[in-house]
Amino acid sequence: MKILVCISKTPDTTAKIAFKNNNTQFEDAGVQWIINPYDEWYALVKAIELKEKDPSIVLHLITVGGADCDAIIRKALALGGDEAFRVDVESDDSYVIASQIAAFANKGNYDLIFTGKETIDYNGSAIGGMIAALLDLPYLSLSTQFEWNGTEAKVTREIEGGEEVDLVRLPAVISCQKGMAEQRIPNMRGIMAARTKPLKVITPIAVNALTHIVTYELPPAKAGVKLVPADDVAGLVKLLHEEAKVI
């Protein structure tokens, strides 16, 4: 079996969100970068668990981006995976990114493609569904559990108002979220091994973006908190009813 895990680089969750050049670009000065948590904690760790059970599994990681993604993909390789690929193009359009991954996956005959459910920067929730459509594969979105019995996969996924258990034949694209696996900390051996694992740079295919970001905006600052004494809950109820008009 061959598994491809899609990895994205995102700002650390504590990064200050600010913009530069007239609010047209994310201010990345001083920002720490991490593997998108959904890609790392759920998609990647789940794939590693599958490989631990069946060492014959080939596990590849892919990212789309410039050379500044290499540190992140090495971090991912320190957790696990045989080999990594970086498609050398930068884009803020999910269609461009998904097209690059689909073109690569198409040549690699993967049985499973794992993505995170969304990235924590652009919150697109788009890449998995787009790859599936580009490759005409079944798409299991927002998955929380995955089991494989050799012929069929059993996938539990979040749906409107609950969850659904689906049986699907591979190949398929799975977007992963909480429940799939538990976060792991890379060990020294993994970090050493990652240094020598192959990281190949792939030439992008030609594809036109269908969207682009024009400007960014920050939400207006809060006016400041109105504190109500702990022994005056009736005062709070009155404010919520009469001033905020929310109850």
Added chain:
Amino acid sequence: MSVLIFIDHSDGHLKKASFEVASFGATLAKQMNTKANALVLGNVFDDLTQLGNYGINKIYQIQSDNFNHVDVKMFTSLIVQVVKQVDASVVLFSHSQTGKALAPGVAVKLNAGLVTGVCDLPKTNEGFIVKKTVFSGKAFAWVSVTSPIKVLTLNPNSFSVQIINENASVEPITVPIPNASVQVAATNKVTGEVPLSEADIVVSGGRGLKGPENWGIIEDLAHALHAATACSRPVADAHWRPHHEHVGQTGVQIAPNLYIAIGISGAIQHLAGVNRSKTIVVINKDPEAPFFKAADYGIVGDAFEVVPKLTAAIKEMQSK
């Protein structure tokens, strides 16, 4: 050229988020001098013509018992065929579990630009520029869509429905129905609870509540307010509460009218998921808790004393 709105339903009933996206679509259609039509897949018990109240013109419906589950590949094919048949140029979904599953594939098959998590009406006087939430609600981006067809998903609770009053008619539409791509083995629906993403009021508890046995005060308050319950990440990680209640940057992102945070410190990752709430109330015994900086109203005090009193005061107000 028209706006086509995918109307989601749960067990045959229309949902609040579907009315929001219908109203959003109708307002957008008006702005673009065109009509808003809806697409309903499957059997629905509710009266579909009520969508006319939100400005919908025609409701295309494909009835089948095979549509009880959202099969992504099958639904994508059906929606794409309908879009082509009715010549729609904007396709709208709610940014719900179903919308997130379907919109990306529909966009690809139509060679359409996709913007998910939309939170305001697009600017359409020059081009087509859409506002969406980014960085888990810490910022917004205006995205220009340059393809002839546009696919958008609308954040729940971000557009107030407007009553427009069109006479809507239900029209059957026929397209070839493809085979299912997955086999559904089981479904578990949580019944009787307000879904978190659609709730107007959310009462949320953090580690300050000390243990799952203390959640009664949270539930009582939520009950009095007809609110949904939520929690911080460590609370879900410790299995005090189910995972689907975890809000924040790596959990559910919500924007209710009222968010009441109890015993939650207000870490940046937590705030990211809730800071679009219209009004935030914080109850925390530590006056230095960072959450107070993001709050509209606050009480510095012990949750175990304050919350039951608050519930009682709300009930008293309601009885008047």
